[in-house]
Amino acid sequence: MDINTTINTFLDTKMTQLIQLYIQERHNNHNELGVLFIFFQVDKVDVRYLPLSHEELSSELRDDIITKNNNRNSNMFIMVMNHMNSEVNLIVRDLDN
Numbered sequence: 001m002d003i004n005t006t007i008n009t010f011l012d013t014k015m016t017q018l019i020q021l022y023i024q025e026r027h028n029n030h031n032e033l034g035v036l037f038i039f040f041q042v043d044k045v046d047v048r049y050l051p052l053s054h055e056e057l058s059s060e061l062r063d064d065i066i067t068k069n070n071n072r073n074s075n076m077f078i079m080v081m082n083h084m085n086s087e088v089n090l091i092v093r094d095l096d097n
Helices: 003-028 059-068
Strands: 034-040 045-051 075-082 087-094
Touching: 003 034, 003 045, 003 075, 059 075, 059 087
Parallel strands: 034 075
Antiparallel strands: 034 045, 075 087
16 A cells, blocks of 8 residues: 555544544634644654644744635644655645535
């Protein structure tokens, strides 16, 4: 199974838990918009939430997320980072739909 299939399978099977984690982390961070980072490595997957105010976020990423957010503030942002081939993808999902 190639890494892209592995990533897609992970996202498909774990999306409910990822949404719950995203909502919980936003709540824990005073409802501040943020990004759920998913790091795919050879032997493991790490997940981490960073609010937009976090110093580790680049201003480019912060600006991109603000631009892509909707007026209802219902978008979920997932940054998929594949350390096998250095691919990075931002997924935007509207939690109201």
